[in-house]
Amino acid sequence: MRTYKLKVVYDGSRYQGWQRQKSTERTIQGILERAVSEVTGRETEINGSGRTDGGVHAKGQTASMVLPGKVEETGFCASLNEALPEDIRVKEMTLVKNGFHARFNAKGKRYEYFIDTREKPDVFTRKYCFHYPYELNIPAMEEAAGYLIGTHDFAGFTDKKDEITTIRTIYDIIIEKQDTKIRMEYYGTGFLYHMVRILTGTLLEVGTGEKRPEEAAAALEAGNREYAGFLAPARGLFLKEVYYNKGR
Amino acid sequence: MRTYKLKVVYDGSRYQGWQRQKSTERTIQGILERAVSEVTGRETEINGSGRTDGGVHAKGQTASMVLPGKVEETGFCASLNEALPEDIRVKEMTLVKNGFHARFNAKGKRYEYFIDTREKPDVFTRKYCFHYPYELNIPAMEEAAGYLIGTHDFAGFTDKKDEITTIRTIYDIIIEKQDTKIRMEYYGTGFLYHMVRILTGTLLEVGTGEKRPEEAAAALEAGNREYAGFLAPARGLFLKEVYYNKGR
Numbered sequence: 001m002r003t004y005k006l007k008v009v010y011d012g013s014r015y016q017g018w019q020r021q022k023s024t025e026r027t028i029q030g031i032l033e034r035a036v037s038e039v040t041g042r043e044t045e046i047n048g049s050g051r052t053d054g055g056v057h058a059k060g061q062t063a064s065m066v067l068p069g070k071v072e073e074t075g076f077c078a079s080l081n082e083a084l085p086e087d088i089r090v091k092e093m094t095l096v097k098n099g100f101h102a103r104f105n106a107k108g109k110r111y112e113y114f115i116d117t118r119e120k121p122d123v124f125t126r127k128y129c130f131h132y133p134y135e136l137n138i139p140a141m142e143e144a145a146g147y148l149i150g151t152h153d154f155a156g157f158t159d160k161k162d163e164i165t166t167i168r169t170i171y172d173i174i175i176e177k178q179d180t181k182i183r184m185e186y187y188g189t190g191f192l193y194h195m196v197r198i199l200t201g202t203l204l205e206v207g208t209g210e211k212r213p214e215e216a217a218a219a220l221e222a223g224n225r226e227y228a229g230f231l232a233p234a235r236g237l238f239l240k241e242v243y244y245n246k247g248r
Numbered sequence: 249m250r251t252y253k254l255k256v257v258y259d260g261s262r263y264q265g266w267q268r269q270k271s272t273e274r275t276i277q278g279i280l281e282r283a284v285s286e287v288t289g290r291e292t293e294i295n296g297s298g299r300t301d302g303g304v305h306a307k308g309q310t311a312s313m314v315l316p317g318k319v320e321e322t323g324f325c326a327s328l329n330e331a332l333p334e335d336i337r338v339k340e341m342t343l344v345k346n347g348f349h350a351r352f353n354a355k356g357k358r359y360e361y362f363i364d365t366r367e368k369p370d371v372f373t374r375k376y377c378f379h380y381p382y383e384l385n386i387p388a389m390e391e392a393a394g395y396l397i398g399t400h401d402f403a404g405f406t407d408k409k410d411e412i413t414t415i416r417t418i419y420d421i422i423i424e425k426q427d428t429k430i431r432m433e434y435y436g437t438g439f440l441y442h443m444v445r446i447l448t449g450t451l452l453e454v455g456t457g458e459k460r461p462e463e464a465a466a467a468l469e470a471g472n473r474e475y476a477g478f479l480a481p482a483r484g485l486f487l488k489e490v491y492y493n494k495g496r
Contacts, residue, residue: 009371057372081368089371120329123257123337124305128372 002070003100006046007092008032008061012234013127014087017054018061028052028088032063035083039076040067049102049109049242053194055234057128059112060091062242064102070095108171108189108243111196114236115182115204122180129181130200130236136182136207138175144206145173147217148199155223157199158192159231166192166223175203185240194231202229250318251348254294255340256280256309260482261375262335265302266309276300276309276336283331284313287324297350297357297490298438301445303482305376307360308339310490312350318343356419356437356491359444362484363430363452370428377429378448378484384430384455386423392454393421395465396447403471405447406440407479414440414471423451433488442479450477 010028020030029046036044049062073093080090114129116122121131148170155166170188184203186196202219205211211229219227258276268278277294284292297310321341328338362377364370369379396418403414418436432451434444450467453459459477467475 011371059372086369086374087371089368091368120337120339121334123259123335124307124376126334 001098002067003096003098004065004067004071004073005092005094005096005100005102006063006065006090008048008058008063009089009091010058010061011087011127012052012055012057015054017056018048018051028058028061029063031084031088032090035080036065038083039079042068047102049106050190050239052237052239053197053234056237056239057235058239060241061239062102062106062244064096064100066098102242105244106190106242107245108187109191110240110243111186111191112238112240113184113186113196113200113232114238115184116180117182118180125181127235128238130233132204134208136204137209138177138182138207140209140213141175141203141207143213144203144211144216145175147213147220148202149173152220153223154192154195154220156219156225156228157195157202159198159225160193163192168192168195173199173203196237197232197234198225198228198230200229200232200236204232205229249346250315251344251346252313252315252319252321253340253342253344253348253350254311254313254338256296256306256311257337257339258306258309259335259375260300260303260305263302265304266296266299276306277311279332279336280311280338283328286331287327288315290316295350297354298487300485300487301442301482304485304487305483306487308489309487310350310354310492312344312348314346350490353492354438354490355493356435357439358488358491359434359439360486360488361432361434361444361448361480362486363432364428365430366428373429375483376486378481380452382452382456384452385457386425386430386455388457388461389423389451389455391461392451392459392464393423395461395468396450397421400468401471402440402443402468404467404473404476405443405450407446407473408441411440416440416443421447421451444485445480445482446473446476446478448477448480448484452480453477
């Protein structure tokens, strides 16, 4: 028995998210599992570091799987990519210690969110950013981000109510103007359901002046979804990297 | 009667090219004409500066149309974009002198071609560049480009045999390395059927060393398609801008 770690890149536009579903074949996990079964000839479960929502992209999703024996990684990866549609690619395959699990062993995650602030949406990046044609006050957004960075109860920043704990740590939020686009980066221990998109919606409302920066702090304290901002659409969001302890 | 000039941007991935066809509804011209008819309530012909092939993109295609009377451009443009799919956008609409024709009055055109030289194709730009994972000798390509710039008979650089004249002028060819991508720009009076893609294929063969730079000159002199390089795929090509005389 051998455990492998996979680095997976995907364009989420055509898919209903990571998680395998009975009602649809259009999930990343379902398609990856089918591709592995095609290559190995046996059913294999693939565990992602987390479940990205429908339409969310990944530049560096991580997944783990257990195969009955050792395989030649480069060749296996190439066969896997041949069996996969061109908008899902396995970039790396690494033999790891048995017991490794992409979700349970994840120590941190980095997400990116892209905003297109042009008056008209850019035709060529329309699936990879949120078109939000408003002048944004970046210093005000950075001030609000300052309140969100750190270890907090993010109960007000999720749309799922049954988490064991809603306490998370955000190490950093970067807001960067790139010509007519804005790139936001979120780095933390992990994120709740919809959390990055609600953080983004909240910061955007601060950017337009609809909310004052302190209202981000108030939304944290209130722990109430009503106080946070809108749910920014999936298309602008990328899972950029998943971190593990060394040697994993 | 009023004549309007349109600047049109499109992602050509889903379409069978510019030109209206009876056999398919998936043409840019056909869809634009239908959108204008929806807005005006009458059939309208739209003339492009040229016919881009299936899969070719445009950042600045130009088209002309005649409407029975004056319209308010901003509002008309907005209605047009509402009637259009999101991968075709009318960016500008300008009232021009009657008699203006986007194709017959065009004085020059600029095209861009993008190459992805990474080992594995980039998931997020796969529809907008040609994946060609080879080390390219840019100085050799520039030397070959030097032979192609100028006024020449490009009979060897087209796949259509019945042109009135195959003489064209290329003002400039720029070859630029951008990280793992290569951008090629072609600026000239006009280009024959498949010409930009054959020029690109020729320069790429020089880049890999399959052809010597002087063979580009030999292909020009021979006037024979066999001597020029392969037809680079449509997905990497963008019509960037069309030029007219001032006041047009």
